[in-house]
Amino acid sequence: MTNLVYIIDDDSSVREALEEWLALADLEARGWTSAEAALQTIDESFAGVVVSDVRMPGMDGMALLQKMPKNIPVLLITGHGDIAMAVEAMKQGAYDFIEKPFQPTHLVDAIKRACRQRSLLLENERLRKALASQQGLESILIGDSPGIKRLRRHVHELAQLDVDVLIHGETGVGKELVARCLHDFGKRAKHPFVALNVAAIPENLFESELFGHTASAFTGAQKAQAGKFEYANKGTLFLDEVESMPLHFQVKVLRALQEREVVRLGSHQAVALDVRVVAATKEDLKKAGDEGRFRSDLYYRLMVAELRIPPLRERREDIALLFAHFLKLAAQKHDKEAPELRGDDWIALESHNWPGNVRELKNLAERYLLRSQFSDESIREVLSGEKLDMSSPSDQSLASRVAEYEKAVISAELTAKKGNINQVMEELDLPRRTLNQKMQRYGLRREDFLGG
Structure with missing residues (x-):
């Protein structure tokens, strides 16, 4: 304050x-x-x-x-x-x-x-x-937390290299957005970016969808059609939820990656490809390979380079900036004026556990904007339908919930006060020694909140 x-x-x-x-x-x-x-x-x-x-x-x-x-x-x-x-x-x-x-x-x-x-x-x-003031990657992969800064640096480095990449991240963290950045900031930017959700493809259409088919290759195939690999030629093919790929089909994808060529269903002629493959998964593919659910050789072929996107709960200092960004986008989309947030709103955003990650935050920003047109509900009230989750899934004790909330409140104030310890002490009515002890206990560093 x-x-x-x-x-x-x-x-x-x-x-x-x-x-x-x-x-x-x-x-x-x-x-x-x-x-x-x-x-x-x-x-x-x-x-x-x-x-x-x-x-x-x-x-x-x-x-x-x-x-x-x-x-x-x-x-x-x-x-x-x-x-x-x-x-x-x-x-x-x-x-x-x-x-x-x-x-x-x-x-x-x-x-x-x-x-x-x-x-x-x-x-x-x-x-x-x-x-x-943000430009380039900073205007797309938004945030000032150590995790997102590291991600931007790695994306920038890998975008310049013509290698396949495996992206790890929970649902809603923005895996396709990162894949597009690898494409848009790389040498293939002028060529197609083709995205495919593997989990959404019926198993009987896998080969046709990825490799294409000739006319009359199967009932209903009236004309020849290129598959996603060919559509992405000279560009990037993004395979989301790659862990959902049927096991028996994985060997064909492995061969396509190794040989950089595909054979359309119903044909014997190979089509040469110049394509970069970026795959994304929310699972541990190595563990899935050990359990026989995913081919280990395909895993190692995909993992020429690897990126991990941190979940939102691990980058709470980015929540305010991200929410302001999404609120601005929603206001532009609906031609409405974005409402100003109150102090308790920032604390509610910091306190929520965000199981849906950035996707959930973006959805909340749009709902908050629309509801603000006819209601003065706070962020906490808008979130109440989803139940604020202050606890870690692995620890439901009262002490852990209180600690998680206390950490979120201190983090929220450090964000709002841009690392000004005196102002945080005043706002939370805490002696300096007590605040320092709590920051040390929760791994909160003043320098991570400076700026602005």
């Missing part, structure tokens, strides 16, 4: 009293005797809020309100206010209108709420700028 407060009041005794109250509340206060002087130091990037008296010589509080940059909270204080003035101030965008005499605790609470709102607006703006 931002903690900078400008106090504008020509009465030095009032100004000094407010500064003392705010200091006791751990808020950084700076006093000004005139609105004109304060305005010279305020622009759209001002990371704080303004508290101003209404009645002052020169520019008064109402005039100041009209001159303030958009989205900077302004709290007006007056001893001469009335209902009409308060209504007019709120219409002009005042965050709050407080009449004297007031309780110090009431004013401090209002200022803290305004500071939180300003922090969220600045964080949303930071995310927008971060997305806008």
Whole structure:
């Protein structure tokens, strides 16, 4: 939470009293005797809020309100206010209108709420700028976590090499997206990228679908047709869910990979190929080979190079950036304005276990956008239909659930505060030593959250 407060009041005794109250509340206060002087130091990037008296010589509080940059909270204080003035101030965008005499605790609470709102607006703006500044792979494989940075580096390296690649990853992590990056950033980018979900092909159509067929090769084959291998010639063939390939057909695919040629069903003539094969699996193919469910020789042939895509729960520091990206895409798709997220929304996103990974996050962003048009539901409420899962599948104990949630909350605040330990301590009301101990216990490093 931002903690900078400008106090504008020509009465030095009032100004000094407010500064003392705010200091006791751990808020950084700076006093000004005139609105004109304060305005010279305020622009759209001002990371704080303004508290101003209404009645002052020169520019008064109402005039100041009209001159303030958009989205900077302004709290007006007056001893001469009335209902009409308060209504007019709120219409002009005042965050709050407080009449004297007031309780110090009431004013401090209002200022803290305004500071939180300003922090969220600045964080949303930071995310927008971060997305806008991304180029190349960074604009496609989005994130700043160590895992996604490593993945981008490996994708960039492998894209330049003309080798087959095996991609490992859970459902929904973006295996096809990574395969397209290998193609689009490589030497074959101008040629076809052909994607095939192996699990969706009926077993009796496997050979025709991959290798093609001649006319009259089987009942209903009225004309010759090329298979996916031929369609991908000079380009890339992506075989998703390759673990679903029938065992007896795997030997034919192995031969096609070794010889770089195929024979259409019903023909005896080989067709030479220049194709890169990228296969993806959510299973451990080596284990499947040991169990006799997948040919080990095909596994080793596919695994000339290997990529692992981390699940979303292992890259929680990327969730805010990814959600902002998907929310922006959904807003463009439906021609709607993307809603601003609240503090609890970020915590809900960080706390969820994301069994559906990035695909689930993208779906949530679109649903949240559409529901925001007629409802003020929070992210947690939108997620409630899917049940927040705070636990690891292998450990359902209360202690592990509490630890997982605590880690998510601290990670969320580190993300929102961009690694500012003092601000995290203030937001979570934790002593530095306690916060350091918890960060060490959960493997959270301050340097992983810096930037923006």
